[in-house]
Amino acid sequence: MNVKIWLSKRASVPSAFINETRRIIGAENVSTKECDLIAYSLDYWMYGVFLSQYGSLPSLPSVVISPGNPQEIQGILKCANKYKVQITPFGGGSGVLGGAIPTNGSAILNLQRMNRFISLDEMSLVAEFESGIIGANLELELNHRGYSMGNIPQSLYCSTLGGWISTRAVGQFSTKYGKIEDMVLGMEVVLPDGSLLNIRPVPRRSTGPSLKDLFLGGEGTLGIVTRAAVSVHPLPALTSKQSFVFPSIEMALEAVRKILRADARPAVVRIFDELEAERYFGAKKVTVIFISEGEPDFVRPEKRLISSIAVKHGGTSQGENPVEIWLEKRFDIGLGPTIMQQGGIVDTIEVVSLFKDAANLYKDMLTSMRAVEGSLLVSGHFSHFYREGACLYITFVGFPKDPYRYYEDTWEAAMEATLRNNGSISHHHGIGMWRMRFMEQELGKEGVDLLRKIKSSFDPNGILNRGKLIEDER
């Protein structure tokens, strides 16, 4: 094999481990073929993707293991403890921070064979799926029965339910339907020692700290999510679209704040800055789009309420057309791959703050990121709103002399600006490998120490996704 391994050396996994896993799950589901090792060496972390064009991979797994049920995973994890083999869970591989990259030559645990729809309880509005199901297939299963989960990330076609849970993902319709943590009612998890934890689905419980929350954002470090029960919604009877342009980001933010304060809950709210509005809609004006959906008796008054508050706060109606354009382009990843093929770097960063800090955070992030040598473009939009604040999503492009320096400095500038403006360093992409170095600034030393203690008590042999989410103690 002639690929350069850039990030971590390839440690070999004992052949006894590979032979035992073959006995547990069948030889056809355990691969050491070069093509499989290369296919599972990368997720969607942009610097890894950038390097792979030039023949370097961040890391290579020793083996790709594809179990078909939780009992097989239990057997594999027991075996991994016996041989001290590190395991990297892999859902769709669409994570953007390197969380699914098999560092240290670990074994990939590919969950994509566990992709079944299990049940739908129409009375309670709860559906159960295996965790390896791809988002688009999950939605298809529900849509043809008349329902939707309402979690529609841009990566719908390449991410899994287990990945959504493990990264605390958020979909485009989040302002009405909530984020993944609002949707997951119960789950089944194989713990690092191979035992099976079952959290029964109920709307809420008061039985001590929420165990679900250990795995919502666990990034595969504390257990393997094997199935989940999620809340679902009947498909909406009416969808209404409207959009407005505003003289400034500040005015748009204020209008949306007032709309949410008045208890409107549109499914989609997005504020595009001038550059993003020009890219999407062809006009360099701060643009806000809204989609309201549900029963007509709720949707119509909500539409009127949104419109009257938007106009009162300086908005000028642009009708449905910008929303149609956004709906058409919303799964499109644009020119990213072309820019990278020409030697440029493209990436996105999502952070979150309260409304009181949102405009300053936006301006500070743009100024700080644009000041990095090699920067060509930095633009942003706000999406995923709360009554208290919003997620800010920045896209940046550079053509630097030194790609690694540029990439590191731009991220550093963005994270520092976020923390300076009282924001959180991640709203929904998670930490993976690339954001780990900012965790102490985010959580404090005490917070990181607590996560380390939880990790070492769950996983004393450090077999599950080691070196992700929190750095190993130095």
Ligand SMILES: Cc1cc2nc3c(=O)[nH]c(=O)nc-3n(C[C@H](O)[C@H](O)[C@H](O)COP(=O)(O)OP(=O)(O)OC[C@H]3O[C@@H](n4cnc5c(N)ncnc54)[C@H](O)[C@@H]3O)c2cc1C
């Ligand atoms: C084009 C594009 C658009 C995107 N849009 C969005 C978006 O709109 N919203 C959003 O939130 N994110 C988005 N993302 C990021 C990404 O899709 C999400 O983080 C997603 O949740 C990852 O799911 P996955 O199945 O691909 O997980 P992977 O990338 O395979 O894994 C992510 C992490 O979870 C762990 N893991 C995976 N499955 C399991 C499991 N069953 N049990 C335990 N650990 C597991 C992995 O080890 C890794 O640490 C986007 C990414 C791309 C490339």
